[in-house]
Amino acid sequence: MNLDIKGIVIICGNYGSGKTETAVNLAVKQRQGGLEVKIADLDLVNPYFRTREVKSFLEGMGISLILPDKQYMHADLPILVPAVAGVIKQPSELTILDAGGDDVGVTVLAALENHLSGRDIHMLQVINPFRPFTENVEGCIRIKEEIEKTSKLRVTGLVGNANLMNETVPDHIYQGYDFLKKVSEATGLSIEFITAGSDLISDPASGLDPNYFSCPVLEIKRKMLPPWKHPKRLRRKGVNFNGV
Numbered sequence: 001m002n003l004d005i006k007g008i009v010i011i012c013g014n015y016g017s018g019k020t021e022t023a024v025n026l027a028v029k030q031r032q033g034g035l036e037v038k039i040a041d042l043d044l045v046n047p048y049f050r051t052r053e054v055k056s057f058l059e060g061m062g063i064s065l066i067l068p069d070k071q072y073m074h075a076d077l078p079i080l081v082p083a084v085a086g087v088i089k090q091p092s093e094l095t096i097l098d099a100g101g102d103d104v105g106v107t108v109l110a111a112l113e114n115h116l117s118g119r120d121i122h123m124l125q126v127i128n129p130f131r132p133f134t135e136n137v138e139g140c141i142r143i144k145e146e147i148e149k150t151s152k153l154r155v156t157g158l159v160g161n162a163n164l165m166n167e168t169v170p171d172h173i174y175q176g177y178d179f180l181k182k183v184s185e186a187t188g189l190s191i192e193f194i195t196a197g198s199d200l201i202s203d204p205a206s207g208l209d210p211n212y213f214s215c216p217v218l219e220i221k222r223k224m225l226p227p228w229k230h231p232k233r234l235r236r237k238g239v240n241f242n243g244v
Contacts, residue, residue, distance in 0.1 A: 003029060003193055003216040008088060008095045008119060010109065010153070013126035014133055014143045015101030018161040020051055021224045022126050022195055023098040027063050029218060036092040040066035040084045042108050043100040051098045054223045064092070085115045103146035110152050123151075124192055126159045129179045130172070140183045158184055160194035163220075168197055170208040177213055191215045197222070 005026060013019040023039060031037045039058065041051040051058070051065065058065050066083050087095055099106045109116070125144055133139045144155050162168075162176020173196050184191050193216040200206045201219045210217060 001213075001216045003033075003218060005030060005122070005192065006035065006094050008091050008097070008116075008121050010097045010099055010121060010123040010151075011126060011159075012099045012106055012123060012147050012151070012155070013101065013128075013159075013161075014131065015105070016131045017101070017126045017128045017134065018163065018195075019101070019126040020098055021220060021222060022159060022161055022218070023096050024051060024054060024058070024223050025195070025218055025220050027058065027094070027096055028061055028221075030094045031061050031063050035094050037062075037094045037096070038064040038066060038087055038092045039096040039098060040087055042084065042097055043105060057223060084112060088112065088115045088119065099151075102143065103150040106147050106151040106153075110150065113152050116153065121153065122157060122192075123153050123155050124157045124159045125155045125189075126161050127176075127180060127183065128161045128163060129176055130162060130164055137179075137182050137186050141187060144187065155187075155189060157192040158187075158189050159192055161220075162194070163197065168200070170200060170206060173200065173208060174212060193218050195220045 003026075009026075011019045011023040011026070020043065027037050027039045039051055043050045052067050055065055055067065066087055084097065097109075099109060125140075125147070127134050127140055129135055129140075134143060148154055158180055160176050160180040162172050162179070164172055173194070177194055180191055180194065183189075194213060195218045196208060198219050198221045200208045201210075201217070
């Protein structure tokens with residue numbers, strides 16, 4: 001099933017839901033499909049899992065990445081607003097706004113209210129039911145409502161990112177999908193797509209059955225590093241790192 005995601009897309013979700021990994025892989029997938037893609041790093045909360053950490057990789061793919069000026073790269077201030085406003089005014093075929101986690105992370109979106117008003121915006125809530133606060137439907141709805149209240153925008157669709165990192169097996173993907181259908185029924189929001197790791201999708205022996213799902217499946221090739229593997233930390237410890 002083809003992944004038909006275009007226009008201005010905001011990726012939001014609770015902290016640790018995997019929204020940045022999802023945003024990056026969505027950008028890559030659609031760029032490989034021939035779309036012009038831009039992605040703006042609006043995460044002013046998490047110092048590690050940010051789109052900016054894979055800047056070279058994305059630019060090598062031909063994806064435009066909107067970032068603060070270098071001197072403000074690690075500042076927790078909404079200094080991106082003018083640059084993002086310009087992207088919203090003249091969007092590419094796919095323009096992704098990667099917001100920070102929880103309601104605090106989407107605060108910067110409220111500063112863009114005038115620029116987003118009147119435009120066709122898709123705000124997708126990424127849900128991993130194996131993370132705290134989204135292990136039940138009520139928790140997912142509470143996160144959704146908090147994000148909407150702070151951002152002054154409405155969530156328009158759901159994305160399932162069920163995983164337990166390297167411990168993920170097909171049953172976790174199935175459980176996550178079944179759970180997401182319950183959230184969909186409770187909220188009236190459609191399931192735009194779910195994710196699955198490349199190791200499960202590319203290996204027939206994994207047992208993952210794509211026919212189980214009635215929505216597109218986005219293949220995830222992990223780009224985000226956990227803090228304990230972060231290159232800057234490794235360099236400070238004297239470790240030679242040649243990754244992305």
